[in-house]
Amino acid sequence: NAGVMQNPRHLVRRRGQEARLRCSPMKGHSHVYWYRQLPEEGLKFMVYLQKENIIDESGMPKERFSAEFPKEGPSILRIQQVVRGDSAAYFCASSPRNGEVDYNEQFFGPGTRLTVL
Amino acid sequence: GEDVEQSLFLSVREGDSSVINCTYTDSSSTYLYWYKQEPGAGLQLLTYIFSNMDMKQDQRLTVLLNKKDKHLSLRIADTQTGDSAIYFCAGSYGQNFVFGPGTRLSVLP
Numbered sequence: 502n503a504g505v506m507q508n509p510r511h512l513v514r515r516r517g518q519e520a521r522l523r524c525s526p527m528k529g530h531s532h533v534y535w536y537r538q539l540p541e542e543g544l545k546f547m548v549y550l551q552k553e554n555i556i557d558e559s560g561m562p563k564e565r566f567s568a569e570f571p572k573e574g575p576s577i578l579r580i581q582q583v584v585r586g587d588s589a590a591y592f593c594a595s596s597p598r599n600g601e602v603d604y605n606e607q608f609f610g611p612g613t614r615l616t617v618l
Numbered sequence: 619g620e621d622v623e624q625s626l627f628l629s630v631r632e633g634d635s636s637v638i639n640c641t642y643t644d645s646s647s648t649y650l651y652w653y654k655q656e657p658g659a660g661l662q663l664l665t666y667i668f669s670n671m672d673m674k675q676d677q678r679l680t681v682l683l684n685k686k687d688k689h690l691s692l693r694i695a696d697t698q699t700g701d702s703a704i705y706f707c708a709g710s711y712g713q714n715f716v717f718g719p720g721t722r723l724s725v726l727p
Contacts, residue, residue, distance in 0.1 A: 505660070534715070543622070543706055543717035544661070557714065592660055594715075607715060609653075609660035 503528070505595050505610035506575075513616045514583050522578040522613045526595030533576045534607060535561075535568060538590040550576060583617045590614050620644040622718035624707060629724045636694040638721045640707035645669075645688055647709030647716075652681065652692045655704045655720070664692070664705075699725045 506525040514520050526533050531552050536544040546560040550570035561568065565583075570576040580587055591614075594607035621643045630636045642650075648669050653661040667674045667681045667690075674681045680693040690707055704720040 507660075536715075536717075541626075541719070543719040544715075546714045546716070549714065560714075594661075606663055606666070609662070611658075611660045 505593060505608050507591075507593050507610035507613050509613060510611060511614050511616070513618060515618050516584055517582050520580040520583050520587070520615055520617075522580075522591050522593075522615070523575040524578070524593030524595075524610060525575040526593075527597075527608055530595035530597050530608070532596045533570050534594045534596070535576075535578050536592045536594065538592060538612070540589075544592060547578075580615075583615075585617050588615055588617045620647075620709065620711060620716045622707060622709060622716055624705075624718040624721045626719060627722050627724070629726060630697050631726050632697060632699060634697055636692075636697045636701065636723055636725075638692045638694075638705050638707075638723065640690040640692075640718050642688050642690065642707075642709055642716075642718075644709065644711065644716075645685060647711055649710050650681075650683060650690050651708045651710070651715075652679075653706045653708060653717075655706065657703075661706065694723075697723075697725050699727065701725055 533550045535547040538544045548561045548568045549557040565581045567579045590612045592612045593610045596607045624640045651666040652664045678695045682691045702725045706717050706720045708715045708717045
């Protein structure tokens with residue numbers, strides 16, 4: 502059973518370009534979370550999705566950022582018109598169940614390191 | 619909102635015990651976690667503790683939870699060079715995890 506997969510592992514973009522980050526959850530997991538890690542900081546929650554639904558996007562910037570988790574295929578985090586401040590590591594995690602009721606282990610991918618020139 | 623704090627750096631000698639501390643402000647978390655992040659990698663769950671427990675031991679790892687003081691600690695016995703990494707504590711609040719800034723553990727030979 503492969504773990505959470507993210508690609509690309511490294512992404513370089515110039516200011517104003519678009520960045521697309523992909524995340525394939527573990528087999529059988531239907532819950533996906535995106536986090537951003539700035540240098541020397543912890544992970545900050547961005548968005549929580551289930552298949553075809555955004556459940557909680559309270560941590561995501563209102564502009565330029567969007568996320569989806571279609572019925573088929575990976576979850577996508579899209580950043581339009583990137584700026585230097587978007588440079589960070591973006592981690593995806595998946596879990597098999599909703600965390601409100603039960604122990605909720607999130608399995609993390611290796612991350613995508615975005616550099617904006 | 620919830621705030622989780624950790625000291626940023628810790629150095630220990632190989633074979634000694636390491637104690638990594640974490641404080642949090644919101645006590646409603648049902649579970650508290652410790653994750654390990656090695657260079658260039660994602661986070662790996664080390665252990666977790668249910669909020670009504672005071673202590674949990676798992677091989678070289680001991681987690682202590684003081685709910686009154688909102689303090690969580692991770693003790694690594696017989697620290698090895700392979701333990702060098704960043705350690706994050708986190709609490710789960712519904713679907714969301716709130717992470718501390720991480721403690722960078724350096725193990726000296």
